[in-house]
Amino acid sequence: MxxxxxxxxxxxxxxxxxxxxxxxxxxxxxxxxxxxxxxxxxxxxxxxxxxxxxxxFETLEVRSPRHWDKSCRILGMFNWVRKMRVAASDVQSNMDALSSFGSLRSLEIDFSSDGLSTQKTRCSLLFKSLTADLTVLKLTSLPRIDTALLSLVASRFPSLTTLELSSTERLDKECCWLCFEESSSCTIHSPVPDVFPSIEVLANAYGRALQPLENLEYLFLGVFLSDADVLSCHFDRCASVVISSPRTGFYSSPPFGPDKCVICTAEHGAAVHERERLASGIVEKILPSLKTVGWSSHFSEHGSGADRRTKTTIFCTRTLKVKVDSTR
Ligand SMILES: [Zn+2]
Ligand SMILES: [Zn+2]
The missing domain is CATH 1.20.50 (Pheromone ER-1)
Incomplete structure (x- = not known):
């Protein structure tokens, strides 16, 4: 043809x-x-x-620092690219070039090479170089999602209609239980109760930080709303219950999260669903333009597609009766 x-x-x-x-x-x-x-x-x-x-070149998927460098040398590239997917580490050698992509509207950045100590500086440098006209922004593998980051996003990109920030994909279930547990210690995957004392405080803080985004329709915040010790208990209790092998004394199968654990699901599932509904209702009240709010979840019941088991999506109905904390 x-x-x-x-x-x-x-x-x-x-x-x-x-x-x-x-x-x-x-x-x-x-x-x-x-x-x-x-x-x-x-x-x-x-x-x-x-x-x-x-x-x-409407869509640019940067594969390496070299690919980034070469792409920036193509005449016309800066006007053509409307959608970009990139790893933060790939563009650091020539971050200023980002400011030339004036037609960019949708951007996905992978932060897996960053840690808790470098995230803030990296975000400030990256966002400073980006057009303020972005309508879709996805930040994946973030070490933490805090109000400082949300406020920075909201002040830099006022036209956003879709915002997805996620930390929980940093949990490494591919190797062994030790790697799984270690990866959980380098990521703020469950901010309650260590960062926020309760779900209400978390939802109010996140919602208020994003309040300048008046056109925001789709919001996903990839943290667990279960308490942080749900995962640590799973490591201490469920892993040892399941992994002991009568023959070798240890278990060689790949690790699994609370999402695939019947003990954790029975113990926490219902309460976490209630927390997800409560937090979504609070955020929806603060951001009335929202159509959906999503969270990472060990016990998802409203997810869809490939992420069905680990993401919860709640459709905003405007009828949820929730209390919005007016204190700052
Ligand atoms: Zn390992
Ligand atoms: Zn468990």
Missing amino acids: VFEVCRALRKDATAIPVEILDVIVTSLLSHNRRFCAIANISLVSSRLRLIAFRRY
Whole structure:
């Protein structure tokens, strides 16, 4: 099909309206996002190359510092990119270049290379270089989600309609119980009660920090609303109950979280669901433009898709009777 399109275009490319060419390129990329999908068509003429590149570079997924450096040298790139996915560490060598992406509207940044001590500085430097016109912002693998970060986001990006901040994917369940437990000590995955004494205080603090975002419709905050000791109890109690093996004395299967633990689910599931509803209601009252509020959860009952078991999404109904703390 690509060959036939190219042959027809080579004959008389100027006779075909730009809109039609744009649809053809978009269709090619909808089946295959790799450059080979537009390689042939970009060789037909400079006009077609421009259309093809503009569509192809609409989404930029930065794979390494070298890829970032090379991408920034492509003429036109700064105007084409509307959606970007990047790791914070990949752009640190040339962070200023971010300020040139004036058409950027959707951005996802992975903070997995950062720790509790570097997150604040990294965020300040990154946000300073970004356009204030972003409408979608996703920050993943954050060491912590605190009111300082939320206030910074709200003041820098007032046009946001979607905001997703998440910490809990830093919990490492891929290796062993020791790695799982160690990763939990480097992340503020459950801010109650160590950072906030109660769910009401947490929801009020988060909601007020985000209050400047008057257009915000979709909010996801990837922390657990269960107490921090739900996970530590799971390590101390459930892991040892399940992992003892009569033959070897230790258990070699991969670790699992409270989401797959019948003991923890029976003990905490219902109470955590109630906390999630309460927190969502409080945040919704403070941010009336919201349509959904999501949280990370060990005991999800309202999630969807691949994250169904670990994310809870609550649809705002405007009918929840919750008390909003008016003290600051
Ligand atoms: Zn390990
Ligand atoms: Zn458990």
